[in-house]
Amino acid sequence: MSKSSRKSIVASFGLLSAELENKLADGPQSAAPTPSSPRVGAGVIGAAHRAIDDIRSERDRLKALVESGGGAVRELDPSLVDPSPYPDRLPDDDPAGFEEFKRSIETEGQKVPVQVRKHPSSDGRYQIVYGHRRWLAAKQLGKPVRAIEVEISDLDLVVAQGIENASRQDLTWIERALFASRMDDAGVKPRDIKAALSIDDPELAKMRTVYRSVPTDVIEAIGRAPKVGRPRWLEFAKTIADNPDSLPAAREILSKAPDGSVVSDRRFQRAFDVIKPSSKVVHESTAISDAEGRRLGAWKISAKEFRISADGPLGVEFVKFVGDELPALIERFSRERENQNP
Template sequence: MGASLMARNIFNQPPKDEKESAAPSPAPVKSSKLPGSVGGLRDSLREITANSIRDIEPERIDMDGLRDRLILEDSSIEDLAESIRKHGQQVPIMVRPSDQPDRYRIIYGRRRLAAIRRVGGTVKAIVRTLDDDASLIAQGQENNLRLDPSFIEKSLFIKEMQEAGYKPGVIQDALGLTRQGVSNHRVVIEQLPDELVRLIGPAHGVGRRQWGDLAALSEKVPLVDIARETLASLPDTTPSSDKFQAVYVACSSKARGAANQSARGKTTVVKDNSGSPVGTLSVDGKSIAIKITRKDNPEFGQWLEERAETTLRQLFEQWQNERGSGS
């Protein structure tokens, strides 16, 4: 898949519990029955992990393909590098041969590769000759087995895969989702600005309903502006899920304030050229009202009453004519 199909670098902040030292050494695992290509792929991954690991120079591996997490380079890469310095690389990455001689393309293990480039030395890698579809499925399944991506990370990955032209069946296999499950993720991500998601991060533990509720507020308040203002007051170490809650509370509060302001409406005193009050114009979310106080302008009030219906119809017809001429 060419460079034109490469995803934007919008994935970062992986789950806290991903530590190289905590990952188990490759070992045979009891097979579980899974349908179709997903089950076969998982069994295949286990077999090749146990038997086909090679040492490759990191500079011979190209970082391409779709990203499956929010911003790859973050402070946790240094923690992972330190763990590899102490304990070695416990889990191999997977690569496939490149079109260029003696080079490879990453399938999964981008954070491990970035950490080893800091540490130095070779990287343990499984080399497989896979096409684009099989590579994507391997990438998605490995992440699901080891990392449990958050709802919004899966949603972004789905969006990237669809925009890159992958078929629905491949996308479903890559994440182990049904057709409806893919649709549920896509409906939410389509309503959210990309910048908002980058500001909040993966937000592990925040599900479809909560992200959907935040997305629904986009029609009422400027989500990105509120998020920037809210997050600027939080410490840099604030967990992503807490960032989500802070942004959601701030956006909900703004939306309620806007709704209350609209419900209260606005009343304007209309005056003549000398500054004397003629009447009042009241506008709220439900109606527009013109009020003439008979005590202040009894003669004008009588005159308007006699002509109100005719005048209102004339104004309505004028509006229709202007609307028609502008269409």
């Protein structure tokens, strides 16, 4: 597919965004409420629904455009194919799922071709647009990989991957956030990131909160963390943002299981436990002395505990005295409670 035969995917998204903005701007005028009616104009709601439908339709059209490739399916030597410069997956905790997928390729063949482009800096080589698992399975099986070649820029490549990702249910929240980060780094406009991943402004803002606070190497060391959703990642990011000095401790604990023996959800929890501030409140002791200034011991109190310690023989006598007085104190406490709540 040549550049002249199609508009840039990013440009198409830009045109879509402009059209939707015009629709939303025109909506209230086309259905303005009469002075006697306090109701919100139906045109505003209708325009919003049409905008959502148009986004979905345009995304599906662009997905079909990317998938069509405009060329015949070829068989390539997988050793001549390199991964995308913008990876969108983190390693699986359990390789069993991939092994099952690979067996299906071995027995049934590769039914869906991968998308590739010519490598921008290495003659005779290719880069994957998407289809990394199919390529890796073919490579490990020693089989040619079936592929469609497209002509696509770096910017279009990363958006094309985003479009493909929008229809995949197995990507975890942090994988999608990390891919949004890579689109951000590649210079993709926020409106195109949102369209590619089918997310809105608040969701992109939450993703940015995480990937701008948590370094990529820490996210990659944790992994997919399928059971860790957006709220806990946001809490993790806030903890790091509030205390950046905690990062070395997180990196150290994550480096202690390099063989993958600890699943990613557990790695997340280990890192979180080591960076979050201690819930214990340190209370200083208060000295206890008698009327003549002789030290008897010390006491300290927390929300759930009162402690008293003794210094010397006289302090031991005092602690025993306090213990003997407890029944009377309990009785006095009960009477005062009754008087306060007749």
